Every structure is written in C-alpha cells, then in structure tokens.
Amino acid sequence: MRRQASIGRIATLAVAFTALTALTACTTAPPYAPRAALGEIPPQDAVQLADGAFDAALEQLPEEVERILEASGVPGAAVAVVQGGELRFAQGFGVRTLGEEAAVDEETVFQIASMSKPIGATVVASQVSAGVVDWSTPVAPLLPGFALADPWVTDHLTVADLYAHRSGLPMAAGDELEDLGYDRAYILDHLRYQPLQPFRISYNYANFGMTTGAQAVANAAGVDWATLSERELYEPLHMDSTSSRYEDFLARDNRATLHAKTGDGAFAPLYERRPDAQSPAGGVSSNVVDLAKWMSLVLDDGTFAGEELIAPSALAPAIAPEIATGLPPVPDARAGFYGYGFNVGTQPSGRVTLGHSGAFILGAGTNFQLVPALDLGVVALTNGAPVGAAEAIVSEFLDRVQYGEATRDWLAAYGAALGHYFEPAGDLAGERRPADPAPPRPLADYAGTWQNPYYGEAVVAVDEAGGGLIVRLGNGGATELELEPWDGDVFAFEPDGENAPAGSRSSAAFVLGGGSADASGAGAAGDTMTLNFYDTSGLGTWTR
Known part of the structure; x- marks a missing residue:
C-alpha cells in the first residue's frame, strides 16, 4: 500500500544493479585517503579505466539520454556531470509538459522527491559542523511532546537513528496521514501510535522518521527547515533555483510538470504533488546546474570553491555505511548499506559509490551517483513516473566511464525491478464480488x-x-x-x-x-x- 515511501527505496535497488558490497557499519568515519584522479593507476581492487573512456562517455551521453527517453516514453530529462570540481556536462532533453512546446534545458527545475534526503543530510552536517547539534543528539528534548510507542526508544532516539532509518518505525510510517491531508505537526505527533520494530537493528525506509530528525535540527537552530536549508546550503552554494518549499517551485517559470503512467502505459500530466509536510525527505525542487554544485561539495568533503562549508568530520558519518539495507539472498550477491541520507556501496569496479533515487508515483523519477575515487558525479532528473529512466541514464554513463561500454540494458533491468510499484493495492484489487453476496443492512x-x-x-x-x-x-x-x-x-x-x-x-x-x-x-x-x-x-x- 505505502508506495510513496516505498518508492523512495528505489535507491536501494542499486544493491542488485550496481552490486554494492559489504562494508563495516560505524557511527564515525576515518579521514579519507587521497583520491585517485581520472587516468591514474587505481588501487589494486579497482578496475583500470580504459584510455579516453571518460571523454567518450561524455560524447555518447546525449545519444544515450535520447534513446532512454524514447524507449521509456518519459517526456523530459536533464542531466549533469561534475568531475574534478568542474561542471563537465549539463543539458536538457524533451519537453517540460506533454502537448506543449517548452523544452527542458539545464535550468529547468524539477521536483526531486527522495533525492531531498541526502541534500537534507548535508544541511544537518552543516549544523553538526557548527556545533548546533551532533549526529548523536537526542531528538525528544528538541521536539516538545514528541513520543514513540516505547518510552525508552523515545529517550534514546537520535538524529542519526532517524537519518539512517533505524528508529524502529515501520516502513512509510506517516505517509498515509500525508495522503489524507494532515500537516507535518499532526503526523509527527501521531507517530507515537505506530508499532515499533527492534531499535537500531531494523532498517525501514520512513519519510516522516527522517523528517522528525530534520525538524529537531531546525528547532535547535531556531528556524524552520526550509529557511535553514536556504541559509546553510542553497545560498552559500549559489543554488539559486533550489528550494524546500513547494510554493517556490510553483513560482518558477521554467519548471517541469509531473507525468503519471496511464492505464495504457503512456504518460500524462494528471496530478500535483505537494510534499511540504515531508519537505526534508521529499520536498526539494532544483535543477541539474544547482545539483552539480552540491555534488561537488560532497565530493570535496564539504569544501566548495576553496571554502570549507562543512567540516569533513561532520560530513563523513553521513556518507559512511551505518546500517544494512538488505542482506544478500545468495552467497555471490552483495549487501547494501545506508548512511545518513545516502546509499553507500561499492560498484563491481571496486570503487565506492554514494547515491540516492527519488520518485513520486504521480510523476517524477530522479537519481544521482557519486564515485569519490574518480571525483566524479552524475545526476539525472526526469518528469515521468519512476520506470527506471533516471537510474538507467546514470548507470549506463558510469559503465561507459569505467568499462568503456554498458554492461547491461539498464532501462529493462530497472523497469522490471520497479514494475510492482504500479500494481493495484488493497485486499480487493482484482477480486470479483461474490456471486451470491449477502445483502447489507439498511x-x-x-x-x-x-x-x-x-x-x-x-x-x-x-x-x-x-x-x-x-x-x-x-x-x-x-x-x-x-x-x-x-x-x-x-x-x-x-x-x-x-x-x-x-x-x-x-x-x-x-x-x-x-x-x-x-x-x-x-x-x-x-x-x-x-x-x-x-x-x-x-x-x-x-x-x-
């Protein structure tokens, strides 16, 4: 039933398709070793890059995106690539709204759904860096009246627990209240009724769990979350088209419209999605030029344009594996991990990757991946329901950089994996009414x-x-x-x-x-x- 938060878990499908490997979970991370530049000899456990592979992958990228959009039917996309702190590619494809002529370009603003989570994690890291909070700060004292079903868990629940989805809240807890029109205050207050799974050893992707952690940090900073994000991240990075308020998205002239899948498998602009209640987890809107700046910040350990905005020690726990997102079903499969707002894993090439997907069933699909060893990041934003187009664009590009060619049909692979999100929900879906039903009462x-x-x-x-x-x-x-x-x-x-x-x-x-x-x-x-x-x-x- 709970597909909105479940769809946010699309990022964990990288467990299967980018072959994440097991790493030891920790609450702190050691300083990074120097990173290899493109073309340098990689560590012994990493695949050597093919000569000229990066430039060739960039050259092929427009054709790749066009092909994936045509095959998927998704109306539009924007893609950016950063490497070595430089914007190496930024381009739009397709249209903002089906039936209209306005084209997507690199400045087009999209709703990025659950890609908001790692962005929000960097906002939290900025407050850890500033000494306002720590990842281990308990949230209850910062949220008057807040409680979960277990008083002991309430007292010990930290910002880190909520950003790692290990609070014990069930998957998607609170999403159904958002669907029914309740605001953030009501939803966070009513999480106390949700039954809990074992604390700190249960991974359950929950938008409003993470939103609880973000709200605690905002309260500690003395401002609302959207203002905090603006002040601590968007303005210093000159992310002028980025906001955590839906009204700001609506105010952009150059914005992409959501497109849901219809019964015949096509796409149509049918819905709006107002995600302010869960803004820290799913309410950011941005364009690929702005997101390229943010990727550069993360790749440079919290430094942007030569200025340290976030201390590396504050950012490192967010991009380290903190909890397993899924155990391998067979011996030769790799496990997946989550940090604080980031998926963390290792590609078959042997290189660590950081990433996240975002999606609204009502019409958005997004994905980014960072490869710190190559100082490389790629992001794809689309205005169609999550059929794997964004993930396919990113995955194929990284394949071409590392191996010189695509290793599989990524659109088919992700499309098959995500297909169940479009299956009807409810206990009577697909059922026929009994042939001889009892009549109801008056x-x-x-x-x-x-x-x-x-x-x-x-x-x-x-x-x-x-x-x-x-x-x-x-x-x-x-x-x-x-x-x-x-x-x-x-x-x-x-x-x-x-x-x-x-x-x-x-x-x-x-x-x-x-x-x-x-x-x-x-x-x-x-x-x-x-x-x-x-x-x-x-x-x-x-x-x-």
Whole structure:
C-alpha cells in the first residue's frame, strides 16, 4: 500500500544493479585517503579505466539520454556531470509538459522527491559542523511532546537513528496521514501510535522518521527547515533555483510538470504533488546546474570553491555505511548499506559509490551517483513516473566511464525491478464480488461518526443521490470515499492518491453491535469499521 515511501527505496535497488558490497557499519568515519584522479593507476581492487573512456562517455551521453527517453516514453530529462570540481556536462532533453512546446534545458527545475534526503543530510552536517547539534543528539528534548510507542526508544532516539532509518518505525510510517491531508505537526505527533520494530537493528525506509530528525535540527537552530536549508546550503552554494518549499517551485517559470503512467502505459500530466509536510525527505525542487554544485561539495568533503562549508568530520558519518539495507539472498550477491541520507556501496569496479533515487508515483523519477575515487558525479532528473529512466541514464554513463561500454540494458533491468510499484493495492484489487453476496443492512445502520486515535475522525453517511454510502476522513474530512456493497457488512472502495495506483480496491468491514446511530452519531458499544487499505500497521479500525 505505502508506495510513496516505498518508492523512495528505489535507491536501494542499486544493491542488485550496481552490486554494492559489504562494508563495516560505524557511527564515525576515518579521514579519507587521497583520491585517485581520472587516468591514474587505481588501487589494486579497482578496475583500470580504459584510455579516453571518460571523454567518450561524455560524447555518447546525449545519444544515450535520447534513446532512454524514447524507449521509456518519459517526456523530459536533464542531466549533469561534475568531475574534478568542474561542471563537465549539463543539458536538457524533451519537453517540460506533454502537448506543449517548452523544452527542458539545464535550468529547468524539477521536483526531486527522495533525492531531498541526502541534500537534507548535508544541511544537518552543516549544523553538526557548527556545533548546533551532533549526529548523536537526542531528538525528544528538541521536539516538545514528541513520543514513540516505547518510552525508552523515545529517550534514546537520535538524529542519526532517524537519518539512517533505524528508529524502529515501520516502513512509510506517516505517509498515509500525508495522503489524507494532515500537516507535518499532526503526523509527527501521531507517530507515537505506530508499532515499533527492534531499535537500531531494523532498517525501514520512513519519510516522516527522517523528517522528525530534520525538524529537531531546525528547532535547535531556531528556524524552520526550509529557511535553514536556504541559509546553510542553497545560498552559500549559489543554488539559486533550489528550494524546500513547494510554493517556490510553483513560482518558477521554467519548471517541469509531473507525468503519471496511464492505464495504457503512456504518460500524462494528471496530478500535483505537494510534499511540504515531508519537505526534508521529499520536498526539494532544483535543477541539474544547482545539483552539480552540491555534488561537488560532497565530493570535496564539504569544501566548495576553496571554502570549507562543512567540516569533513561532520560530513563523513553521513556518507559512511551505518546500517544494512538488505542482506544478500545468495552467497555471490552483495549487501547494501545506508548512511545518513545516502546509499553507500561499492560498484563491481571496486570503487565506492554514494547515491540516492527519488520518485513520486504521480510523476517524477530522479537519481544521482557519486564515485569519490574518480571525483566524479552524475545526476539525472526526469518528469515521468519512476520506470527506471533516471537510474538507467546514470548507470549506463558510469559503465561507459569505467568499462568503456554498458554492461547491461539498464532501462529493462530497472523497469522490471520497479514494475510492482504500479500494481493495484488493497485486499480487493482484482477480486470479483461474490456471486451470491449477502445483502447489507439498511444503510442508515452504518452511518455515524467514527473515531480513530491515529487517523482521526471519519464520518459515514448515506449518499442520497447515489444510493450508497460515503465516508469522509482525513484533515477536515477532505478525503471522500464511496462505499459500494460487497458482501453483508463488507463494502468496497477505491482509494486514491500517491499510494494507490490505478485499479486499487479495498474493503471496509463493519462490525455492528446492533441498531443504527443515535442523533449524536453514536452507535452501539463495540461498533467498529476497519478500512483495510489503511490497516497495514494495524491502525485502520475506527469505533463509533
């Protein structure tokens, strides 16, 4: 169900396709050894670069991007390459919006989704460098009233735990509240209801876990997160087209439109995605020229244009492996690791890579990879739902640099790996209504006001015009679902939003103690309504 945060985990697919290798997890990292320049003799465990491979890869890059866009159907992309602290390539391809003539160029601003996480990690590193916080700073004292389900975990939870996705929160915790229109304050306050997995040994990708850590850092700095990011990162790097506010993205004339996949596999500009609630984890908008500056900062250990903006000791833990993201299923596979906001691994060439993908099912796919040993970074931003185009562009380019040719059809590989994100969700998806269903009770018996400590109030009412039931839930009842009879006290509904691809269908199961609601909206003791789509963590039951 929770595809928005799950899709952020696309970056961990590099475990399979860029062959990450096992490294020892640590909370601090030693200083880096001097890095090899392009063309120098590599360490014994790294593949020697082919002569002229970098220049040849740059020359082939435009053709590669055009081919991947055509094969995938994604409307547009922008790509940049940095090496040795210099911008070596920046170009746009395709169009900003299907059906319109405006072309993507290197200045076009995209929503970069979960690529916001490593950018936010560098903002945190700036505050570690300045002594405002440390990665090991507990967050509860910085977040008045904040709690998780376990008081001991609440007391010991640190910024590092949240940026490494090792808090114990379930995958995607809080995403469903965002889908229902709740703001950041409500979502962070209600994480206390989420059941926890073992602390610091469970990796679960959670946008609002990381957002909790970022909010704690912003509170320590005394400003809101978007302002902190602007002050400490975007302005010093002259990232003039970058913001952590959605309203700033809308204010850009040269911006890319989201394109979702349609039922026939094509793309169309169908949705908006307002990610301010999870801005530290998914709300940055930027262009490849700005992101090239940020990649150069990370590659130079926190220094940009000769000025140290972040101490290497503050940045190093973020780009070191802190927790395993997945254990290898077979002996010859490599494990994957996460730092603080960065995926960390090793390519088959033997070189360490840092990277992350970002995606909105509603229409964005992004990816970057850094190869510190080569002082090399590449980023690809696309305005189509995540079908692997961004990852394919980056992976094929790095193949050509290191091996002189592509090692596989990366678009096909990533497309196959990501295909399940577009599968319908819900327990009734693809199911047929029973041939001889039991009739429901009189619809008024289900009407009333229902309460849930996590999701808040839901109001079930008889739809006089449609002759069925409707349920309104979420912030201010903004989300309205039509309930259609399925079998007895079980109804069916079609969820909508980031986490519900086309064809999704779920059950609404009522258990009534008898009788209809009274004038106050109260029903008999024990009346419950379970919306299966919202019950992944066991929190989807309302009482009347």
